[in-house]
Amino acid sequence: MADTLTVKDNRTGKQYEIPISDGTIPASALREIKVDDEDFGLMSYDPAYKNTASCRSAITFIDGEKGILRYRGYPIEQLAEQSSFLEVSYLLLKGELPNQSELDTWVDKITHHTYVHQYMIQAMEGFKWDAHAMGKLVSLLGTLSTFYEDSKNVRNAAVRDEHIIKIIAKMPTIAAWCFRHMQGRPYIYPDNGLSYAGNFMNMLFRMAEPQYKPDPAIEKALDVLFILHADHEQNCSTSAARAVGSAETDPYCSLAAAAAALYGPLHGGANEAVLRMLEEIGNLGNIPGFIEGVKNRERRLMGFGHRVYKNYDPRARIIKKLAHEVFAVTGKNPLLEIALELEKIALNDEFFVERKLYPNVDFYSGLIYQSIGFPVEFFPVLFAIPRAAGWLAQWQEMLMDPEQKIARPMQIYTGAGERAYVPMDKR
Numbered sequence: 001m002a003d004t005l006t007v008k009d010n011r012t013g014k015q016y017e018i019p020i021s022d023g024t025i026p027a028s029a030l031r032e033i034k035v036d037d038e039d040f041g042l043m044s045y046d047p048a049y050k051n052t053a054s055c056r057s058a059i060t061f062i063d064g065e066k067g068i069l070r071y072r073g074y075p076i077e078q079l080a081e082q083s084s085f086l087e088v089s090y091l092l093l094k095g096e097l098p099n100q101s102e103l104d105t106w107v108d109k110i111t112h113h114t115y116v117h118q119y120m121i122q123a124m125e126g127f128k129w130d131a132h133a134m135g136k137l138v139s140l141l142g143t144l145s146t147f148y149e150d151s152k153n154v155r156n157a158a159v160r161d162e163h164i165i166k167i168i169a170k171m172p173t174i175a176a177w178c179f180r181h182m183q184g185r186p187y188i189y190p191d192n193g194l195s196y197a198g199n200f201m202n203m204l205f206r207m208a209e210p211q212y213k214p215d216p217a218i219e220k221a222l223d224v225l226f227i228l229h230a231d232h233e234q235n236c237s238t239s240a241a242r243a244v245g246s247a248e249t250d251p252y253c254s255l256a257a258a259a260a261a262l263y264g265p266l267h268g269g270a271n272e273a274v275l276r277m278l279e280e281i282g283n284l285g286n287i288p289g290f291i292e293g294v295k296n297r298e299r300r301l302m303g304f305g306h307r308v309y310k311n312y313d314p315r316a317r318i319i320k321k322l323a324h325e326v327f328a329v330t331g332k333n334p335l336l337e338i339a340l341e342l343e344k345i346a347l348n349d350e351f352f353v354e355r356k357l358y359p360n361v362d363f364y365s366g367l368i369y370q371s372i373g374f375p376v377e378f379f380p381v382l383f384a385i386p387r388a389a390g391w392l393a394q395w396q397e398m399l400m401d402p403e404q405k406i407a408r409p410m411q412i413y414t415g416a417g418e419r420a421y422v423p424m425d426k427r
């Protein structure tokens with residue numbers, strides 16, 4: 001059986017053989033299908049890239065029907081249980097798990113690049129104190145690029161490595177400083193004696209104590225949440241990182257673009273939207289009315305549904321369990337009851353079952369974040385910190401891929417044909 005697709009163009013009666021590889025056809029082969037020599041050739045039309053592979057990637061595998069997520073072949077459940085976020089970052093970026101000495105070197109390098117230039121404080125002070133933390137993070141990522149002129153040299157592997165380490169190291173610092181700025185509290189400098197998550201907590205929460213000691217259960221929970229959010233193949237923000245990076249833009253600005261995509265309520269902003277929704281529902285009695293509103297399409301059930309997962313999101317299952325572990329330390333989040341009941345009702349309702357709408361990663365993560373003490377507008381920032389590792393791995397893979405070029409989708413022009421300019425007095 002030949003791996004080809006035979007296509008007959010009924011406009012001309014001509015037949016074409018298009019190769020099939022990896023379950024795809026090259027869209028460029030359609031260009032050969034023409035009515036005559038003047039014809040541009042066929043294109044495929046795929047708004048929102050619902051059925052278009054934009055790259056080859058060896059980083060993350062998802063089987064949405066079966067609810068499978070693997071980084072470099074390792075199941076997310078095993079990584080969440082046994083690995084650490086920094087080890088997972090190494091895995092995503094380098095393709096293999098590190099041995100002990102590779103891991104030690106990696107952790108050491110990241111730990112020693114956590115400081116940011118003092119001028120970043122001036123940049124921060126330019127924001128209104130109550131500006132959305134994600135808007136600040138997007139801007140500060142772009143600002144960081146202005147400190148590292150050499151990062152524009154994206155074709156140099158050593159330069160890339162250096163800035164990958166800097167970004168992973170500095171994300172918690174700028175994120176934590178956004179948080180402190182929001183609260184009008186002094187910025188806390190990194191403590192290199194702490195873990196990645198522990199130091200993040202230090203920069204967020206330390207007050208007058210000479211040395212901050214993170215609660216080990218919360219530190220572990222944050223690290224697991226970081227692992228779960230580290231990559232998710234070609235989603236909206238990763239595609240933004242790849243598209244912007246394909247212009248050979250430096251990694252800081254490429255990641256600023258990715259973070260801007262993540263900001264949206266349909267993507268990384270969903271965890272914030274879930275919490276606002278649960279607060280609005282307020283008590284169990286309001287759930288049936290809320291569900292009716294969703295079914296009448298007045299609104300969406302935030303934290304439900306996914307473009308790829310049409311089974312349970314495997315990250316949601318891990319987070320649900322994690323939530324109980326965090327609540328054992330922080331006390332139960334009163335909104336948990338509403339979330340559990342909402343999930344129960346939705347999972348048994350034909351509207352949601354028919355559309356294969358299940359809780360996604362954001363449904364329970366917000367409850368954990370809130371219990372740890374984060375305001376809702378900070379939630380997407382907590383998503384962006386670990387996702388930076390995934391964005392960088394994907395950005396680097398794109399740059400190394402000889403098949404990639406500057407991203408440039410085609411369009412179907414639907415506007416007016418040529419017409420003469422109309423002077424103002426004739427309009």
Ligand code: CMC
Nearest residue numbers: 266267268270300301302303304305306307355360361362
């Ligand atoms: N509540 C109610 N109905 C929904 C929802 C929802 N959350 N999600 C999808 N639907 C319905 C939608 O109305 C449509 O129904 P119909 O076919 O009758 O018109 C059907 O399900 C298919 O929806 P879609 O909008 O075509 O699906 P999509 O793949 O374009 O959207 C999604 C995926 C995640 C944007 C969407 O499910 C959604 O808006 N969910 C809520 C926001 C959310 O939780 N986002 C976080 C995603 S996971 C983390 C991340 O990627 O950042």
